[in-house]
Structure formats: structure tokens, C-alpha cells
Amino acid sequence: MSVETTAVAKKSLFTPFNLIATVILIAGLVVTVMRFTGGLGTVTNLDQNNPWGLWIGFDLLCGVALAAGGYTTSAACYLFGLKRYHAGVRPAILTAFLGYALVVFALGYDVGRPWRLPYPIFVQQGTTSLLFEVGLCVMIYLSVLFVEFTPALFEWLGMKKIRNIVVKATLALTILGVILSTLHQSSLGALYTIVPSKLHPLWYSQYLPVFFFVSSICAGLSMVIFEGTLSHKPMHHLMDKEYLDNHDGLILGFGKAASLVLFGYFAIKVIGLAYDNNWHYLATGYGAWFLVEMLGFVALPSFLYAVGVRDKNLTVIRWAAGLTVLGIIVNRFNISMVAFNYQLPAAQRYFPSWGEITISLFVVTIGVLAFRFISTKMPIFYEHPDYKGEH
Amino acid sequence: MLRRTFLGLLGAAGASAALATPAKAANKHFGPHPDTHGVLFDATRCIGCRQCEQACNEVNELPAPAKPFDDLTVLDVERRTDDKTYTVVNKYQTSKGVFFRKNQCNHCLEPACASACFVKAFKKQPNGAVTYDASVCVGCRYCMVACPFSIPTYEYDEPLTPRVRKCTMCYPRLQEGKLPGCVERCPKEALTFGLREELIKIARKRIETYPDRYVDHIYGEHEMGGTSWMYLSGVPFSEIGMREDLGTASAPELTAGPLAAVPIVVGLWPVLLGGIYAVSQRNAKVANEERVKAVKDALRRAGDEAEKKLHEELGKAEQASQRRIEVEVKKAVEEALAPKEEDAGTNEEES
Numbered sequence: 001m002s003v004e005t006t007a008v009a010k011k012s013l014f015t016p017f018n019l020i021a022t023v024i025l026i027a028g029l030v031v032t033v034m035r036f037t038g039g040l041g042t043v044t045n046l047d048q049n050n051p052w053g054l055w056i057g058f059d060l061l062c063g064v065a066l067a068a069g070g071y072t073t074s075a076a077c078y079l080f081g082l083k084r085y086h087a088g089v090r091p092a093i094l095t096a097f098l099g100y101a102l103v104v105f106a107l108g109y110d111v112g113r114p115w116r117l118p119y120p121i122f123v124q125q126g127t128t129s130l131l132f133e134v135g136l137c138v139m140i141y142l143s144v145l146f147v148e149f150t151p152a153l154f155e156w157l158g159m160k161k162i163r164n165i166v167v168k169a170t171l172a173l174t175i176l177g178v179i180l181s182t183l184h185q186s187s188l189g190a191l192y193t194i195v196p197s198k199l200h201p202l203w204y205s206q207y208l209p210v211f212f213f214v215s216s217i218c219a220g221l222s223m224v225i226f227e228g229t230l231s232h233k234p235m236h237h238l239m240d241k242e243y244l245d246n247h248d249g250l251i252l253g254f255g256k257a258a259s260l261v262l263f264g265y266f267a268i269k270v271i272g273l274a275y276d277n278n279w280h281y282l283a284t285g286y287g288a289w290f291l292v293e294m295l296g297f298v299a300l301p302s303f304l305y306a307v308g309v310r311d312k313n314l315t316v317i318r319w320a321a322g323l324t325v326l327g328i329i330v331n332r333f334n335i336s337m338v339a340f341n342y343q344l345p346a347a348q349r350y351f352p353s354w355g356e357i358t359i360s361l362f363v364v365t366i367g368v369l370a371f372r373f374i375s376t377k378m379p380i381f382y383e384h385p386d387y388k389g390e391h
Numbered sequence: 392m393l394r395r396t397f398l399g400l401l402g403a404a405g406a407s408a409a410l411a412t413p414a415k416a417a418n419k420h421f422g423p424h425p426d427t428h429g430v431l432f433d434a435t436r437c438i439g440c441r442q443c444e445q446a447c448n449e450v451n452e453l454p455a456p457a458k459p460f461d462d463l464t465v466l467d468v469e470r471r472t473d474d475k476t477y478t479v480v481n482k483y484q485t486s487k488g489v490f491f492r493k494n495q496c497n498h499c500l501e502p503a504c505a506s507a508c509f510v511k512a513f514k515k516q517p518n519g520a521v522t523y524d525a526s527v528c529v530g531c532r533y534c535m536v537a538c539p540f541s542i543p544t545y546e547y548d549e550p551l552t553p554r555v556r557k558c559t560m561c562y563p564r565l566q567e568g569k570l571p572g573c574v575e576r577c578p579k580e581a582l583t584f585g586l587r588e589e590l591i592k593i594a595r596k597r598i599e600t601y602p603d604r605y606v607d608h609i610y611g612e613h614e615m616g617g618t619s620w621m622y623l624s625g626v627p628f629s630e631i632g633m634r635e636d637l638g639t640a641s642a643p644e645l646t647a648g649p650l651a652a653v654p655i656v657v658g659l660w661p662v663l664l665g666g667i668y669a670v671s672q673r674n675a676k677v678a679n680e681e682r683v684k685a686v687k688d689a690l691r692r693a694g695d696e697a698e699k700k701l702h703e704e705l706g707k708a709e710q711a712s713q714r715r716i717e718v719e720v721k722k723a724v725e726e727a728l729a730p731k732e733e734d735a736g737t738n739e740e741e742s
Contacts, residue, residue, distance in 0.1 A: 041547030048473050048544045051532035079664055081671025112530015112545075112553035120509040124527050130646055131533045132509035133653060171668065179660045183653060190649035194507055194642050197539045197634060209649045343634075 021365050028362025031355045035109055043355030049341060050350035052110075057336035058360050059106035061188055062329050063099050064138075065212075068220030069227070070096025070145060071174075071181040076257075078174045087243040088250045090152055090380045091231070092224050097145040098367050098374075100138065106363050130190045137184030144177050155384040156377060163387075185216035192335060200339035202281050202290045205272040208335075214265045215328060221258040222301075222324035225251050229318050235375060240382035252309055255317040258324065259305030266298045286342065293334060297327025423500045428519040428565070429587040429619030430574055431594055432493055434631055435604055436581035439466055439480055439491035443573035443582065447478045447495075450561060450572035466491075469632065474544045477558040478573060485630040492631040493573070493582070496521060496542045496558035497611060498619035503642030507537035512555075519587065519619040520560035528555060539615055539637050560619070587619055594623055616641025 035043045046053050073092035077085045108114035116123075121139060126132050147166060154163035189212025196204050205211065228247060232239075239247075273279065281287045301323040308316035337350060375381060445460035447453070453475050458465050466482040471494070478495035498521045505513035510527045513534065523543075530553050534543045546553040561571035569575070574582040583590060591612060598605045610628050611621035614637050622628065629635050 035550070037550055039546075039548045039550040039553065044547075046547060048471060048535070049541055051535035051545060075664070079668045079671065081668075081675050083675075110531075112528070112532075112549070113551065116510075116527070116529040119527055119529055124510045124512075126509040126511040128506050128643060128646075128650070129509040129533070130649060131507065131531065133650070135509055175661055175664045175668075178664055179657060182656055182660060186652075187649065190646065191533070191536075193649055194503060194537045194646050195539065196645065197637050198536075206648060209652065 021369060024358075024361050024365045027358050028365070031358045031362070032109070034355065035359075040110075040112075043353065043359075045350060045353040045356065047348075047350070049344060049348050052336060052340075053350055054337070054352035054356040054360055055106055055110040057333050058329070059110070059363055060103055061332035061336055063103040063106065063363075064185065064188060065216045065219040065328050065332060066223050066325065067096040067099025067103075068181065068185060068216040069224040070099075070148075070220070071177045072217055072220035073224055074148070074174045075178050076253075078170055079178070082253065084246050085250050085253065087240075087246045087381075088224060088228070091227065091375070092220075093145065093148050094152070094371060094374060094380055095223070095227060097142075097149045098370050100142045100145055102363050102367050104138065104142065105366075106359070109359055130187050130194070133187040134184050134191065137180050137187065141177065141180040141184065144173055144180060148173050148177065152374075152378045152380055155379050155387060160386070181216070182213055186210065186213040188212050189335075192340075195340075198341055198343070199335065200281075200286050200342040201276065201278050202273070202286055203335050203339040205276060207268065207272045207275070210268060211265070211272070214261065214268060215331060217261050218258055218265060218324055219328040221254045221261065222321040222328075225254055225258075225318060225321035226325050229321070231371075231375070231381075234372070235381055238376065238381045242383060243381050248314060251314055251317055252312065255305045255320065256309045258321070259302050259309060262298055262302035262305065262324065266294065266302060269294060269298070286339065289334070289338070293327070293330055297323060297330055301327060423587060423617065424515075424517045424519070426517050426519070427500065427587045427619055428560075428585065429498065429590055429621060430560070430571065431583040431585075431590040432620065432622045433581050433583070433597070434490050434492050434622065434624040434626075436579045437480070437491040437493065438579055438581075439463065439482055439489075440578065441465070441480055442576045442578060443493055444476070444478055444480060446572040446576035447558070448476075450564065451477060451559075453477070472542065472544055472557070474546045474554075474556040477556065481632060483631045485626040487626050490624070490626060490631050492622070492624075492633070494632075495573075495620065496560070497540055498560050499615055499641070500617040500619065501615075501641035501643050503537040503539060503615070504534035504543055506642045506646065507533045509533070516562060518562075518565055520562040520565060522559055522562050523555055523557065525554040530555075537642060539634070539642075587621075590621060594621065597623060613639040615639070616644065 031043055040046055044053060044055075069092040073085060073089050076082045077089050104117075107117065111117065117135075120126060120129075120132055120135050147169075150166050151163050154160075154166065186209035189208035189210075192199055192204065193206065193208050228251065232247075282291060301320040304316055304320035304323065308314070308320060341349065441460045441463065448456070448460070456476070466480065469481050470476075470479045472479055478493060480491050480493045483490050483492065498515075498519055500515070502513060502515055502521045505511070505515055505521065509531070510529060512524045512528045514522050514524070516522055530545075532543075532545055532555070534555060535541070535545060543555045543557045545555055561569070564571060570584050571582075574584045583593060585593070591609060594609045594612075598607055598609075604625055606624050606627060608628070609621050609623065610633060611618035616639065622633070624631055627635070
């Protein structure tokens with residue numbers, strides 16, 4: 001009996017996932033050493049024309065957008081009164097917290113002197129900068145997310161008193177979280193309003209902040225569905241009855257919301273196109289790519305979501321969620337890399353290096369491992385027996 | 392600019408700090424500082440000798456380039472500035488023959504780099520130079536993203552102490568009352584240093600005096616809100632590698648809208664979200680009350696039904712028992728009467 005269990009434990013350590021994760025972690029550590037001994041030039045393809053690459057385009061822009069599930073789910077449950085989504089809040093908050101923590105971690109690679117990251121807030125404030133807004137919001141929101149995550153931590157540690165104090169502050173924290181998310185999801189888009197001369201007109205718009213905010217809601221809703229699908233199998237033994245009973249309802253509800261918000265996003269993107277009178281660009285090469293983004297990654301998932309919800313077909317909804325998540329990545333890549341510096345000749349354009357791709361994978365892997373570790377140790381997918389039914 | 396600083400202060404330092412600074416009238420126009428100096432570059436005079444490059448290299452104590460400055464074959468390929476080169480001269484084949492253009496920081500009146508820097512590492516000095524302070528720089532490179540001329544450069548090979556590098560209009564030399572290195576060295580007077588106002592007058596005069604020689608445009612007078620470094624050319628500026636589609640809005644104007652939205656969201660969202668919360672709570676409460684009422688009603692209805700049924704049943708039972716009693720009585724009477732009849736029968740037989 002005992003021999004069997006140890007064999008199982010041993011076997012479970014050498015899963016394909018663990019092996020791939022180990023390889024990525026080792027490669028990531030090697031690149032880390034190279035970056036901090038040789039400088040950005042040794043591991044990235046960044047140059048004087050292209051100061052921002054994959055670490056901003058993916059780790060920051062996509063990382064923040066895909067962590068939007070935290071504020072969308074907690075707002076749906078605590079502000080919009082959709083109590084039946086309560087079981088989905090903790091996984092979403094944990095994802096958001098890890099997402100933001102990793103965004104800051106990844107910035108440590110990208111900026112020249114990471115230990116100075118607190119400078120804009122504590123040393124000298126460049127309040128005319130939209131990056132100042134991003135920095136301030138990320139710092140405060142990361143703290144808010146940490147506090148929102150602590151009930152699970154305190155339940156695990158058995159610290160009842162302090163856990164109950166934090167739970168009492170849920171409403172205030174949720175409202176604060178939505179304000180901060182609104183501000184800096186949009187300010188990431190607003191970063192690019194300063195360069196109408198470098199960003200292709202099809203992607204440049206005065207409405208960029210609004211586009212980023214609305215698409216982050218789509219990203220948040222889709223990410224919750226997408227992640228629920230991914231974690232269902234490995235985490236199934238941890239999920240309690242409440243989580244499992246509500247899971248399908250949550251997917252249908254979020255699917256319906258995502259369909260609507262994607263439709264609204266499509267509408268405001270068209271309004272942006274009309275406002276700047278950029279129709280003629282649609283006939284160009286960039287225009288074709290823009291149409292792929294708009295039709296393939298906005299209109300199509302919106303339609304698929306609607307069909308999936310109407311037919312109560314969870315598989316179609318899950319595909320729509322995956323497509324939306326991919327679409328968000330496509331959009332952020334377009335703005336930060338593909339359509340950025342569009343006026344430069346091909347030879348001077350940016351493409352990420354292996355070092356950059358390695359660090360991005362490294363960061364994602366750390367996130368997945370941390371999520372797995374925490375959700376197996378703490379009450380994330382189930383309610384702690386001591387606090388059953390407390391909403 | 393000041394109005395936005397005011398809004399920023401509101402967010403950063405609290406209302407008390409902001410209220411201590413009187414808000415400026417919003418419709419006031421803030422022009423450049425009266426002491427703003429600049430440089431006028433005249434492409435019709437430049438001969439591409441690269442002496443300005445050499446002077447720049449010397450006064451800024453930059454490392455020597457791979458090829459010496461008198462090697463003019465360097466001009467065959469278009470170059471850009473980098474962290475070891477603050478200015479370059481490029482050669483262009485144009486509709487009117489070969490022209491040269493010097494490139495360096497244009498020292499904008501409203502610099503995009505300064506507007507974009509979240510630690511205020513860049514400063515537009517009263518004398519016109521845009522300077523950089525490495526002691527606070529985080530190395531985020533947003534200045535490089537923001538600059539429409541792609542001027543700020545970065546020490547990518549410095550692992551832990553990278554700095555942003557660019558032309559400073561020789562700010563330290565200006566402080567000493569000297570000319571910028573490149574201006575001092577130019578053998579053809581293609582570069583003119585002076586008060587920006589004066590330079591615009593000089594440029595206009597040249598265009599007026601030699602209308603066939605110049606394009607009727609002073610590049611930098613209005614581009615991106617105006618620059619301290621301005622250009623004259625004999626061919627359209629796009630032919631000497633300059634963008635003519637930058638527009639006249641300065642970088643701060645472009646970001647004013649998104650920045651102004653921040654305090655509005657902070658002020659409005661709690662009300663909106665609080666309202667949504669209140670509505671959802673109220674809905675939940677009403678739904679709950681209705682449910683309780685419905686349960687009560689159902690119970691009452693069920694109770695009434697049961698009572699009625701009970702009454703009916705009781706009535707029925709009473710009737711039934713009544714009937715049973717009657718039957719029993721009848722039976723008893725019949726039974727009581729039967730022997731008498733029998734007796735009567737026998738009596739009849741006996742008599």
C-alpha cells in the first residue's frame with residue numbers, strides 16, 4: 001500500500017508538464033544572468049529605433065489585460081449582485097494578483113535600473129506622463145489585489161480575526177479595484193496617444209484608452225472561462241460542490257456578457273475608424289491585417305459566444321474564449337510592435353530575439369507554477385469548512 | 392501645461408498642495424520662454440564636411456568612431472544618432488541634386504520626452520536646451536517611444552547603469568557663454584545660434600531675399616508645437632529625410648485628454664459603482680421579500696385549504712356518524728320491538 005503511494009508520488013513529479021517547465025526555468029535563469037551582466041543589448045533585439053519590444057508588448061500589455069478577470073468577476077459578484085458567480089471570484093483574484101506581480105517582475109528585466117522603479121512615486125513625480133499613471137495604478141492595484149487575496153491565505157493559516165476584518169472590506173476593495181483597473185487598463189492604451197507619427201493610423205486613435213479598457217473587459221471575461229477550462233482537469237479533486245454546480249452557469253453567464261461587450265468593442269472600433277476617416281487604409285496591406293483582427297478576433301468570437309449561449313453549447317463558448325484571449329494578444333502586439341514604427345523600412349523593424357521569448361515563457365511558467373502551488377494549498381476552488389456559506 | 396500640472400498635483404500630492412498653488416486661467420496661451428535660444432540649420436549652405444560631428448564628439452568627450460571624421464564615404468549610407476554619436480550629417484539625392492542635412496535633438500518647446508518622463512528626468516531649460524538627469528532615470532525608454540524625431544538613444548550594452556543619451560545643445564557651454572560645439576566649428580555658417588525669435592526673423596529674411604533658393608517653410612517653427620532647432624531647405628523637407636506629417640500639436644496636447652479623464656473617473660466611478668451596488672442590493676432585497684411573502688401566501692392558502700377540507704371532512708364524518716347512530720338506533724328499536732311482536736304472536740296462539 002505505502003509502496004504504491006510513493007510510486008505514484010514519484011511518477012507525478014516527472015510529468016511532461018513538469019519537465020517542460022524545468023527546461024524553461026533553467027533557460028530563463030541563464031538569460032537572466034546574461035541580461036544583468038551583459039545588458040539589454042546582449043539578449044534583446046531592441047535598438048535605438050525600437051526601444052520597446054516583446055517584454056512590453058507581451059509581459060506588460062497582455063499580462064495586464066489578461067489579469068482583468070479579477071476586477072470583472074469581483075464586480076459581477078459583489079457589485080452587480082450576481083452571487084451565483086461567487087465560486088469563480090477566488091480563482092480570478094488569484095490570477096489577477098499573480099498576473100500583476102509578474103508584470104512588475106518582468107519590468108525588472110526591461111527597465112535599465114529596476115531598483116529605481118519606486119522613484120517616480122517616491123523621489124520625483126513626472127505627473128504629466130501617462131506612464132506615471134500606469135506606475136501609480138499598478139502599485140496601488142497590486143496592493144489591493146494582495147489584500148483581496150489574503151482571506152484565502154488567512155483561512156489557510158487559521159487566522160480568523162484578521163480574515164474577518166478583510167472580508168468586511170470586500171465592497172470597498174472591489175470598488176477601488178474597479179477604479180484602478182479602469183484607470184490603468186486605459187492608460188496603457190493612452191501611452192500610445194503621444195505618438196500619432198509612429199503608430200499606424202488604423203491603430204492610432206484618440207479613443208485608444210477607451211479601446212484598451214473595453215477590450216480588457218472582454219479579456220477578463222474570456223480569461224476566466226479559458227482558465228476554468230484549463231484548471232478543470234488537474235484541479236478537479238479540489239473543487240467543491242458549489243464551484244462545480246455553478247461552473248456551467250458561470251460559463252454561460254460570462255459568455256453572454258463577453259458576446260455583448262465584444263459587440264460593443266467592435267462598434268466603438270468602427271466609430272474610431274469613422275471619426276478619423278481612415279476607411280481608405282482598409283484597402284492596404286495593413287488594412288487587410290486590421291480586418292483580420294477585427295473580423296477574426298472580435299466579430300467572430302462575439303458571434304460564437306452568442307451561438308454557444310443560445311444553444312447552451314459549452315464547447316463553442318470555450319473556443320470563443322480561447323479565440324478572444326488570442327485576439328487580445330494580437331491586438332496588443334499590433335499596437336506595440338506590428339503597427340508601431342510602421343513608417344520605418346523593413347530592415348529597421350523589430351522582431352523579438354530568443355532571449356526575449358525565453359524570458360516571456362519563463363514569466364508565464366512561474367505564473368502557472370505559482371497558481372498551481374497556491375490553489376492546491378489554499379481554499380481557492382473550494383470553501384474552507386470553517387467559513388461555509390459566507391458570502 | 393500648467394493646468395495639467397495642477398491636475399497632476401491633485402492626484403499626487405493631495406488637494407492641500409494643489410490649492411496652495413493658484414490655478415491659472417485655462418484659456419491663457421503659454422508661449423515659449425522669452426530667453427529660448429535655438430539653432431537655425433540651412434541645408435543650402437551645408438557641404439557635408441562632418442566637422443560639426445567631430446566638434447560634437449570632442450566637446451562631449453565621446454569615444455572615437457570606427458572611421459575618422461574626414462572619411463566622407465561614411466555619407467553613402469544613411470545613419471542615425473546613437474549613444475556614442477549625438478549628431479550625424481546625411482547625404483540625400485534630391486530633385487535639385489545633392490543636399491546634406493544635419494540631425495540632432497531639436498529641443499522642442501514642449502518636449503515629448505519631458506512630457507513622457509515619469510520621473511521628470513528631462514527639463515526644458517529657460518535658455519532653450521532640453522537636458523537630461525541620469526541620477527533619477529529608471530531606464531524605461533518611454534522618452535524614446537514618445538519622441539517624434541526618434542532622438543533619445545540608450546546605452547543598451549550597460550547592464551546596470553544605462554543612460555539615455557542625446558544632444559544637449561551644449562548646455563554646459565551655453566552656461567559658460569560659449570556657442571554649441573557644432574555651431575562654433577561649422578566652416579560654412581550653415582548653423583546659426585541665437586534667440587529663437589531672432590532666428591525666425593533671419594530665416595524669413597533669407598526666404599524673402601532668395602525665393603528661388605528656398606522652400607517657403609521654416610521647419611520647426613510650428614512642427615510638434617515648435618522646436619528650438621529649425622531648418623531651411625532648398626527642396627521639400629521630405630526629400631532630405633524629414634517628416635512633414637507631424638502636425639502642429641505638441642506632445643502634451645496629445646495626452647491632455649487621457650490625463651484629464653483620470654480625476655473624472657476617480658470622482659465618478661465610486662458613485663456609479665455604488666449606485667449599481669445599491670440597485671442590485673435593493674433588487675435582491677425586494678426579490679427576497681417577495682419570496683418570503685409568496686411562501687407566506689402559499690402557506691396561508693394551503694392552511695385555508697386544509698381547514699376547509701378538515702371542516703368538510705368533519706362534516707362528512709359527522710353526517711356519517713349521525714347516519715350510523717340512526718341506523719344503530721333503528722336497529723336497536725327494531726331489535727327491541729321484534730320480541731314483542733313474537734310475544735304477541737304466541738299470545739294469539741294461546742288464546
